[in-house]
Structure formats: structure tokens, C-alpha cells
Amino acid sequence: MRAAGEAQRRNEARARAPRALDAVADEVADLVIRRYSTSFGLASRLLAGDVRVHVRNVYAMVRVADELVDAPRPDGDAGQQALLLDGMHADVCAALRTGHSANLVVHAFARTARHCGIGADLVDPFFASMQMDLERAEHDAASFAEYVYGSAEVVGLMCLKAFLVDEPDPQARYVQLSEGARRLGAAFQKVNFLRDLAQDHDHLGRTYFPDFDITSFDEHDRDRLLDDIDADLAAAAVAVVELPSSSRRAVAAAHALFAELAQRLRDTPPSVIRTQRVRVPGPRKAQIIAQAVAKGGNVTMTAATRGKVCVVGGGIAGLATAALLAQDGWDVELLEQHAELGGRAGSWSAEGFRFDTGPSWYLMPDVFEHFFALMGTSAAEQLDLRLLDPGYRVFFEGHEQPLEVSAVRAENVARFEALEPGAGQALEAYLDSADEAYAMAVDHFLYTSFEEFTSLASRRVLLKGRRLAPLLLKSLESFVAARFDDPRIRQVLGYPAVFLGSSPDRVPALYHLMSRMDLADGVLYPQGGFSTLVDAVAGLAREAGATLRTQVEVTAVLTEPPTRRGARATVRGVSCRDASGQERVVEADVVVGSCDLHHLETRMLPAELQTYPERWWARRDPGPGAVLVMLGVRGELPELAHHTMFFTRDWAANFDDVFDARQVPDPASSYVCRPSATDPSVAPQGHENLFVLVPVPADVALGHGGVDGSGDAAVEQVADAAVAQVAAWAGVPDLADRVVVRRTVGPADFAADLNAWSGGALGPGHVLTQSAFFRAGNASTKVDGLLYAGSSTIPGIGLPMCLISAELVLKRLRGDRSTGRVAAPITKEAAR
Ligand SMILES: Cc1cc2nc3c(=O)[nH]c(=O)nc-3n(C[C@H](O)[C@H](O)[C@H](O)COP(=O)(O)OP(=O)(O)OC[C@H]3O[C@@H](n4cnc5c(N)ncnc54)[C@H](O)[C@@H]3O)c2cc1C
Known part of the structure; x- marks a missing residue:
């Protein structure tokens, strides 16, 4: 019996082994793509299911071979590189026959190649081109065509094989679409040659384009090369629309990214192309990919698709931004100067007491609920919320009796009536109006960064114009005074202005919407204090994949100068100092400043790149x-x-x-x-x-x-x-x-x-001139990729507003200009 059991276990282990090796090899290929994240790798994330795995496996093999040729080990020489390349070629050929390799990248490739019908007819030209890189520093027209075919067009053809693997007649479709695949591969490669001109020439000693002299590179050369690239892109576009739905959006996104790069290269002076690598800024990349998804994709993003975001500050806004962006597929690193996260929502302990040092009112519960829903959870799952009754008590100077504000609207109506005859009914009308104003704010003012004035001036808002104007132009104080006489009632209804960082005579009447929260909805408290909210949001950010670093003080936002006239600088990352005083640079495609905006703008950016310089703050x-x-x-x-x-x-x-x-x-x-x-x-x-x-x-x-x-x-x-x-x-x-x-x-x-x-x-308090579109916006107008979250920007002050500010960053990166909330949940990629 025992021997039979052993044999069975051995057989089962044998049956499992190949599958385990395949899976590990696939993961290694995925890692290669993520580390060498390029626009090609980015767009591949939009591919569906198995097709994505196969394309990754092809691309990982290509990347590793490329690396052998372009980046010799410090102790290697050209002869060593050639040996390694030959060895890899031999490994690939053997694995095509056997289906196995001890080199996991080769193993993954061979599995895909055998499954999709990729043979030596494509593999050999590829390795021949890699070999050319070791042998030739310059090309004539014939060798250039041969090189581009082997290094790029056959890669397009390999991917095409993977795209078509589940088609009823893959061979017929391959014949139909192969011209497009080759032209797209060629376009990608030529764009890369052009943007890497300086790197290839100065560091690798190579010039790819035939009849081309880098020392006299001028606009004529640039436009001639780009005309050729545009022709390739145009030919490829015809084939893209014919691809199966599992690959069409991904290829369309890659096509769009390279078309954008080509356009940027055309707009860039040759002298700049000669010295700097032209890039598509992270947010624009994300927009292009999001547009490809919006055109019918139901796949979601991963860190490798989006790019890197650095969030400055670990208050509630920074944490919420980190959580939402990580959940949406960005690679997020948050830097907080203190040892504790939470910022103003901090806590302090002494002698058995634990104090919240900031917020104590949990207002606008629907906003918290929506935030948690975006993260695929709920307030009930994350927090232990208690309804307070009384909601609060008010002592008035000169009055013996305090007023208790109840958790129940009807009781508050009765209590107001007892203070002033008729005030009960007036409160009912006031709270109905507050409900309506709140709905209008949620639909039109809170969840927009006012990028398009038309979205604000949507017909529904315009229709309400007659009602809206007095709410904006009158003060809260006069709005209340027109309805109530008793000074105590006036104070209770005016006090919410303080939550908005101002006073009832300074904030617009629109903010009477706040009273629905304490007088009608009831006041909640998270058991354990507000640090439980900070912990919950930080936990969700970490679960979504964000890295939260404490004791790292950001000292400057780093930028790259504009590459063409009229363009803006582009964010490059931040420099920061850790607890040991060590300075370092965090590179990023997007930087989100969630610390006080005044500090970030005036202390972390040079004067010419400040959207909000000191003179702007002087008037605030x-x-x-x-x-x-x-x-x-x-x-x-x-x-x-x-x-x-x-x-x-x-x-x-x-x-x-x-x-x-x-x-x-x-x-x-x-x-x-x-x-x-x-x-x-x-x-x-x-x-x-x-x-x-x-x-x-x-x-x-x-x-x-x-x-x-x-x-x-x-x-x-x-x-x-x-x-x-x-x-x-x-x-x-x-x-x-x-x-x-x-x-x-x-x-x-x-x-x-x-x-x-x-x-x-x-x-900054919510006076009219610091509310909505008058408030500091959430994107720098001087630096592409520099965005803002938190209480100094839109929509404003308080925990719920900070959660919304995080969502506004997400919307801006997605290119979503609607005034509504983002659909919940933000779904993580189901399978990698
Ligand atoms: C006393 C008090 C009571 C409040 N009561 C309420 C309430 O009851 N309900 C409510 O909803 N809201 C309340 N608020 C408002 C609410 O707390 C804030 O609006 C919100 O917490 C602000 O969050 P934030 O992320 O925008 O900014 P902050 O919390 O200020 O976070 C910014 C973070 O950036 C960090 N930072 C700054 N500079 C750097 C740097 N150079 N490098 C790295 N990190 C840096 C800071 O250390 C901080 O952690 C209250 C605030 C206070 C102060």
C-alpha cells in the first residue's frame, strides 16, 4: 500500500511539474516586461487573458536578447556578447523542438511559440539582427531594411501569431494582416531610433538610419524620417481595426502612443532631439491608454500600464490618492516627512489617554462610503461607526439652558419650534433646500476640477441658474437671518462656516447645505478615533500595492525643461531626504503634491515654474x-x-x-x-x-x-x-x-x-473667491504631470473634501472631465 502511495505521489508530482515550470516562466517574463516598461509593454497590458501571456513571453525574450547586445556586463567584451547571443539563439532553437529550457525566459517563449506557430522563419532573422548590432555601427539601405525586418517586423509577426491563435483560420488571417504587423513593428523601431539618436550614437557608437549624418541632423532629415514613420503608421492602422477584439484595443493604444511620440518628435527642434529623449508625459500616456479602454475595453490597468506616481505627504488626501491610483494600476510611492501617517488627522498618546489631534466630526458619510466603494469595500467593513445622540450640545453665552441637537430631524424641528414659533416649519424648508443644494453640489461642483467650463455650465445647472445665483452671491449669515430670528438658531445654522475655514458672513449661502449633515443625517463617530480612518485608508493603499514611506522629507520637485517652443516643463520626480539625512531622487511620471500647496509651490519649485507664487497667496x-x-x-x-x-x-x-x-x-x-x-x-x-x-x-x-x-x-x-x-x-x-x-x-x-x-x-477658507473654480486647481499650469490633492486645492477643507480631491486626481489622470463620481469599484486586473 505504502509503495503504491509513493508511486502515485511521484506521478502526481511529475504531472504538476511542467505546469509549475510554465507558470514560473510566465511570471519571469512578466517581470521582465515590468522592469523594462516601455510603451510596447504598457499597451500589452490591455490584451485579454492568454493572448497577453503569449505576447509577454515573446516580448521578454526579445528584451533579454536586446539587453545582451546593448548592455554588456562590466567584465564582458564584444566576443563575450556574441557568445552569449549565440548561446541564447541555440537555446531558443532547441526549446522550439523540445518545449523546455532551463532559461526561464526562453522556456516561456518556446511554450508560446509552439502554441502559436512561431517557427525558425521568424526566430532566425531576429537573432541575425541582434548579431548585426554587434558587428555594424552604420547601415546602408539594404542592411537597414534587413535589420529593421529582423529586429522589429518579425516581432510584430510573432505577436500577430499570438493575436490570432484562437481564430478559426489563423493562417488565412495571418496572411491578410502580416503587412500591417510588419509596418507597425517597423514604425515602433524607427521612432525609437529617432528618439534614441543621441544615446545610440554617443554611448553605443551606432547610427541606424542610412544616408544619415548626425552632425548635420536638421529639420529636413527629421521630417524625412518622420514621413517614412507616418507612412508605416498609416499602413498599420488599416490592419489594426481588423484584429480580434482580444488584441485590438491594446494594439490601437500602442499605435496611438507611438503616433503621439512621432508628432512630438516632429514638433521638437533637431538640436533638442540630438540631446534629449523625447517622451510622452505619464498623464498623457494614461489618457491615451484610457481612451483605448473607453473605446470598448473592459480590462483594467496594472502598475506597468500606467507608470510611476510619487505622492508628497501622507495626510488623508495623500493616502487616499495613493489608494485610488494604486487601485487604478499606477505604481505609487508616497513620501511622508513624519514617522506617523495622517498629517492633520494625527493622534497623540500620554499616560493611557489617546487623543485625536485634528478631526473629530465624521461629516458627509456618503462621501466616505463612495470612497470605500471605489476601493471595493464599505465604511461598515472598515470602521466601527456609532451614531451620536445627542449629535451635539450648545452652550450660549447668557443662556442657562444648553440646546441639544438630536440625531433625529423631527426632534430638531420640534426643538427649533420651542425656541422660536414658526422656526420648526422654517427648518423643514431650510433642510429641504439644503438637500437640494447638496445634490447640486455633488452632481456639479464637488467632483469636477473644472477643466471644461461646459461641464459645469451643463444644462441642468443653467436651468437652476436663477436659484443658484443668490446662493452664491448672498452670505450664509443673511440667508439664515432672512428665515430665523432667534440668535441661538442663527448660531447653530451659521456655525458650519467654521468647518469651511471661515465665518457665516463670509461664506456663500450655498453652504447652508452643511446643515443637513448635523440636523438631519445625524453625527457619526468611528470607534477607536479618527486614527482608525487613517489606518483604514493606509491599509487599503498598501493592499492596492502602494508603497508608503515615512520619515522622508521631500525637498524639491524635479522637472525636465520643455522640449519645444510653447511647451511646458515635465515633471521628472522629486528629491528627498530620509531620516539619516541621506538625499535621494525618486523618479516619477506624475507627482501629486498633497502637502500644503503654498509650501509645495513656493518652496519646492523654482520661481518660473510656480503656478501659485507668493504674490498669488498675498491676495488670499x-x-x-x-x-x-x-x-x-x-x-x-x-x-x-x-x-x-x-x-x-x-x-x-x-x-x-x-x-x-x-x-x-x-x-x-x-x-x-x-x-x-x-x-x-x-x-x-x-x-x-x-x-x-x-x-x-x-x-x-x-x-x-x-x-x-x-x-x-x-x-x-x-x-x-x-x-x-x-x-x-x-x-x-x-x-x-x-x-x-x-x-x-x-x-x-x-x-x-x-x-x-x-x-x-x-x-484657505471657503469664501466665494476661494471656492469651486476660484480655488487653486489641482494641476500645475507650468509643469506637466504635477498635480495636487488635499485641503488647499479643490474641492476644499475637511476629510470628505480631501477624499474627493484624491478622486479628482484620478479623474484628471484618466482624462475624465465629467462632473460626476467615478463608477465604483475600481477593479483590479483580474488575472495577471
Ligand atoms: C484641529 C482640526 C480639526 C479638524 N476637524 C475636522 C473635522 O471634525 N472633520 C473634518 O472632516 N475635517 C476636520 N479638519 C480638517 C481635516 O483634518 C483636514 O482638512 C485634512 O486632514 C487635511 O488633510 P490633507 O491630507 O490635505 O493635509 P495634511 O493632513 O496637512 O497632510 C499633509 C501631509 O504632508 C506632509 N508633508 C508636508 N510637507 C512635506 C514634505 N516636504 N515632505 C513630505 N511630507 C510633507 C505633512 O507632514 C502631512 O502629513 C480638522 C483639522 C484640524 C487641524
């Missing part, structure tokens, strides 16, 4: 600063809800101090979060966790905060006044005595820790 409003106070408190504090507001009577003067006079208001309105009301994990038993936020001017002169009162005097004074205010208004006279942990943060900390413009806590 940095939004509010903040003094933050984190308090660990002994005993319980039922006097405070999870969220509690303290509104001063002289509300307008308060805002004027912050935004106009730029002085600390006294008394100041403040906000207190008590997450320990909901979440026992944020404080030791028998203690409470308080986070106090006092809006102050965005002014670094106010100074830094510190632990246990060690901050600058102005910051500690604001903190003391806030603690005293909470103690007096909420009726906790011994509050200051019960404090066991205290840390403050001031505007200078925002500037030092986050490179925040002017020490601002939130970023």
Missing part, C-alpha cells in the same frame, strides 16, 4: 488658525456631550477678530470634543478625554504650544481661558484642578510640523 485668505488643548481629566464629565459648542454672544466681533483684526478674541467661542463619552479606549477608566479647539488668527507669531503649560505664553493663555469658560458655562468649577494630562498646540506648530501656510489650521 489663509483661513483660521487654532489653539488646541488636549486634556486628560480625572473623574466623569456628564456636563459635556460627545461634541459641545460654546458660543459667545458677540459672535460677529469674534469672527472679525479672527479674520480681519487678526487678534485672539476675548471671550472666544470654542468647541470641546469628549470622545470618552462614546469610546472607552481613549482614556483610562475613571477619566475623560477632552479636546478643545479655539479658532484664532492664522498667525505664527502666536507661538507654539507645549506639554503641561510649557507652550508660549499667548497659546497657554488661550488654553487657560478656554478651560475656564468650559468650567463656568458647563458647571464644572473644579475642571482645571482635575486635569492630569495637558498639551497645547499653537499656529507655530502647524507651520513647523505641517508646513502649513501662515500656521493655518485648516487651509
Whole structure:
């Protein structure tokens, strides 16, 4: 029995072995393509299923042979190269007969060749051309034609065999389409000769084009060569449309990429072609490929198709950008200067307390839900969300009784009615209007980067024009005042302006849409705090394949100068410094700046490449600063809800101090979060966790905060006044005595820790002139491939807006100019 079992196992192992070797060989071929990612390799990612594997296997063999010829090992010479090439040729010929090779790239090729009918008639000319590279530095017309046939046209023919393998009569179709395949291969090769002119001549000592003298290369030469290339491309185009659907889009994309390169070469002066490699910028490449997909492809992208993206900053916007782009197939590397991710959504722990140092309101839950859906998951899967009831409590100066805002709309209607007769019905109308405004914002303003004004001015928006204009031109304050008299109600409805980094008299009435969130939808809290949101988004980014590096400070955005008159510079990557002080360069096709835009534009780019130079910022409003106070408190504090507001009577003067006079208001309105009301994990038993936020001017002169009162005097004074205010208004006279942990943060900390413009806590406020298309856009107008995400760009401030800003980057890279949301989920390539 035992012997029989052994034999069976051996037989099974034998049966498995060839399949395992085939699979490993296929993966090696895939790796070769990804490492030598060229436009040919990129487009091959659009091929369907097995065809893609076969084309990869062909192309990997071609690449390796090419490498043997072009890049000798340091200890090798031409004789050594010739030996290696001959050896590889012999391996390929043997593997064509046997189906096996110990060289995995050759093994993969042979498997494909035998399956698709690629024989020595194509393989031998290929190796003959490779051999020519070792023997000839220049060509005449005949040797050039022979070289191009062997090095490129037969590769086109090999791929054609793979494209047609499942056709009913592959041979007949091969005869029909082979001219097109040869011409396309020739066009690709000649474009590469032209763009690599300098490299081939100066480093390899080769000149491919016959009758060509690089020292006198002029416009006439350039146009003559490109006319020949265009003729090849035109002949190939006729065949592309005849290809089976499994390969048509990929070949069309490759054709389009090379046509674009040819056009760029034609627009480039010969002197520049002579010294620089002409490229198609990453975003444009992605657009071309996306257009090929849009024309009927249902395949998705992988890192090798899209290119490399470097994201600067690991706040929520950078993390969300990394997640979406990695999910969409980009090769993403994120660089964050600090050891912790999260940026403004940070956390701080001391003596058993864990404080969120930034956001505490989970607003616009549908935006989070959509983001998670794009990533193929849901908020419920990623977070443990709790509905707060009451949503929040408000203490008004001069009023004994606080107002509780409920999680239920009808209860809020009743509570407003109790404060002011008729206010209940007015609130119903106000919230209906808020719903409508929110829908309009989601459909037309939030998910667009306004690349096309027509998409904004779509008929639906124009039809609403009569309703929209007053919402943009009136202030939120006057909009509320026209509907409600009670000052407490006015404050509750005006306060959301602070979430937008401004005040009710400065933001447009359109933002009354915010009130639907707290008064109708209810307020949510992620159990474990907002760092769970940061962890979730970072986790999704990593799962999608992004690399997130911490303690790497980006010091400059690197660019390449324009290659032709009227063109823009192109991003090349960033230079950065790691924790050990080591400087390095990260090359990238696209850079997404998600740190404060002022810092990136004015500190990381030379003056001539700044879209938003200092003079632009001089005319802008940095939004509010903040003094933050984190308090660990002994005993319980039922006097405070999870969220509690303290509104001063002289509300307008308060805002004027912050935004106009730029002085600390006294008394100041403040906000207190008590997450320990909901979440026992944020404080030791028998203690409470308080986070106090006092809006102050965005002014670094106010100074830094510190632990246990060690901050600058102005910051500690604001903190003391806030603690005293909470103690007096909420009726906790011994509050200051019960404090066991205290840390403050001031505007200078925002500037030092986050490179925040002017020490601002939130970023440029949403006054009309800093909203929608008036806000800084998400792409540099001076550098191709340099994009922006985060609270300083569109759509604006707050976690949900930052998630949308990430989606806007995705849309821009996809060339999607619609005003709507991207369809969810973004699907990963099903099989590699
Ligand atoms: C006190 C406070 C309370 C808030 N409350 C809420 C709320 O309740 N709800 C809500 O939705 N929003 C709230 N917000 C707003 C929200 O937190 C922000 O809009 C959002 O977190 C900003 O994210 P971001 O990624 O754009 O920027 P940031 O979080 O600032 O991230 C930028 C990142 O870039 C990094 N960086 C900067 N320079 C470099 C460099 N040279 N190299 C590498 N990395 C660099 C920074 O270290 C940082 O990690 C609050 C903000 C604050 C400060």
C-alpha cells in the first residue's frame, strides 16, 4: 500500500511539474516586461487573458536578447556578447523542438511559440539582427531594411501569431494582416531610433538610419524620417481595426502612443532631439491608454500600464490618492516627512489617554462610503461607526439652558419650534433646500476640477441658474437671518462656516447645505478615533500595492525643461531626504503634491515654474488658525456631550477678530470634543478625554504650544481661558484642578510640523473667491504631470473634501472631465 502511495505521489508530482515550470516562466517574463516598461509593454497590458501571456513571453525574450547586445556586463567584451547571443539563439532553437529550457525566459517563449506557430522563419532573422548590432555601427539601405525586418517586423509577426491563435483560420488571417504587423513593428523601431539618436550614437557608437549624418541632423532629415514613420503608421492602422477584439484595443493604444511620440518628435527642434529623449508625459500616456479602454475595453490597468506616481505627504488626501491610483494600476510611492501617517488627522498618546489631534466630526458619510466603494469595500467593513445622540450640545453665552441637537430631524424641528414659533416649519424648508443644494453640489461642483467650463455650465445647472445665483452671491449669515430670528438658531445654522475655514458672513449661502449633515443625517463617530480612518485608508493603499514611506522629507520637485517652443516643463520626480539625512531622487511620471500647496509651490519649485507664487497667496485668505488643548481629566464629565459648542454672544466681533483684526478674541467661542463619552479606549477608566479647539488668527507669531503649560505664553493663555469658560458655562468649577494630562498646540506648530501656510489650521477658507473654480486647481499650469490633492486645492477643507480631491486626481489622470463620481469599484486586473 505504502509503495503504491509513493508511486502515485511521484506521478502526481511529475504531472504538476511542467505546469509549475510554465507558470514560473510566465511570471519571469512578466517581470521582465515590468522592469523594462516601455510603451510596447504598457499597451500589452490591455490584451485579454492568454493572448497577453503569449505576447509577454515573446516580448521578454526579445528584451533579454536586446539587453545582451546593448548592455554588456562590466567584465564582458564584444566576443563575450556574441557568445552569449549565440548561446541564447541555440537555446531558443532547441526549446522550439523540445518545449523546455532551463532559461526561464526562453522556456516561456518556446511554450508560446509552439502554441502559436512561431517557427525558425521568424526566430532566425531576429537573432541575425541582434548579431548585426554587434558587428555594424552604420547601415546602408539594404542592411537597414534587413535589420529593421529582423529586429522589429518579425516581432510584430510573432505577436500577430499570438493575436490570432484562437481564430478559426489563423493562417488565412495571418496572411491578410502580416503587412500591417510588419509596418507597425517597423514604425515602433524607427521612432525609437529617432528618439534614441543621441544615446545610440554617443554611448553605443551606432547610427541606424542610412544616408544619415548626425552632425548635420536638421529639420529636413527629421521630417524625412518622420514621413517614412507616418507612412508605416498609416499602413498599420488599416490592419489594426481588423484584429480580434482580444488584441485590438491594446494594439490601437500602442499605435496611438507611438503616433503621439512621432508628432512630438516632429514638433521638437533637431538640436533638442540630438540631446534629449523625447517622451510622452505619464498623464498623457494614461489618457491615451484610457481612451483605448473607453473605446470598448473592459480590462483594467496594472502598475506597468500606467507608470510611476510619487505622492508628497501622507495626510488623508495623500493616502487616499495613493489608494485610488494604486487601485487604478499606477505604481505609487508616497513620501511622508513624519514617522506617523495622517498629517492633520494625527493622534497623540500620554499616560493611557489617546487623543485625536485634528478631526473629530465624521461629516458627509456618503462621501466616505463612495470612497470605500471605489476601493471595493464599505465604511461598515472598515470602521466601527456609532451614531451620536445627542449629535451635539450648545452652550450660549447668557443662556442657562444648553440646546441639544438630536440625531433625529423631527426632534430638531420640534426643538427649533420651542425656541422660536414658526422656526420648526422654517427648518423643514431650510433642510429641504439644503438637500437640494447638496445634490447640486455633488452632481456639479464637488467632483469636477473644472477643466471644461461646459461641464459645469451643463444644462441642468443653467436651468437652476436663477436659484443658484443668490446662493452664491448672498452670505450664509443673511440667508439664515432672512428665515430665523432667534440668535441661538442663527448660531447653530451659521456655525458650519467654521468647518469651511471661515465665518457665516463670509461664506456663500450655498453652504447652508452643511446643515443637513448635523440636523438631519445625524453625527457619526468611528470607534477607536479618527486614527482608525487613517489606518483604514493606509491599509487599503498598501493592499492596492502602494508603497508608503515615512520619515522622508521631500525637498524639491524635479522637472525636465520643455522640449519645444510653447511647451511646458515635465515633471521628472522629486528629491528627498530620509531620516539619516541621506538625499535621494525618486523618479516619477506624475507627482501629486498633497502637502500644503503654498509650501509645495513656493518652496519646492523654482520661481518660473510656480503656478501659485507668493504674490498669488498675498491676495488670499489663509483661513483660521487654532489653539488646541488636549486634556486628560480625572473623574466623569456628564456636563459635556460627545461634541459641545460654546458660543459667545458677540459672535460677529469674534469672527472679525479672527479674520480681519487678526487678534485672539476675548471671550472666544470654542468647541470641546469628549470622545470618552462614546469610546472607552481613549482614556483610562475613571477619566475623560477632552479636546478643545479655539479658532484664532492664522498667525505664527502666536507661538507654539507645549506639554503641561510649557507652550508660549499667548497659546497657554488661550488654553487657560478656554478651560475656564468650559468650567463656568458647563458647571464644572473644579475642571482645571482635575486635569492630569495637558498639551497645547499653537499656529507655530502647524507651520513647523505641517508646513502649513501662515500656521493655518485648516487651509484657505471657503469664501466665494476661494471656492469651486476660484480655488487653486489641482494641476500645475507650468509643469506637466504635477498635480495636487488635499485641503488647499479643490474641492476644499475637511476629510470628505480631501477624499474627493484624491478622486479628482484620478479623474484628471484618466482624462475624465465629467462632473460626476467615478463608477465604483475600481477593479483590479483580474488575472495577471
Ligand atoms: C484641529 C482640526 C480639526 C479638524 N476637524 C475636522 C473635522 O471634525 N472633520 C473634518 O472632516 N475635517 C476636520 N479638519 C480638517 C481635516 O483634518 C483636514 O482638512 C485634512 O486632514 C487635511 O488633510 P490633507 O491630507 O490635505 O493635509 P495634511 O493632513 O496637512 O497632510 C499633509 C501631509 O504632508 C506632509 N508633508 C508636508 N510637507 C512635506 C514634505 N516636504 N515632505 C513630505 N511630507 C510633507 C505633512 O507632514 C502631512 O502629513 C480638522 C483639522 C484640524 C487641524
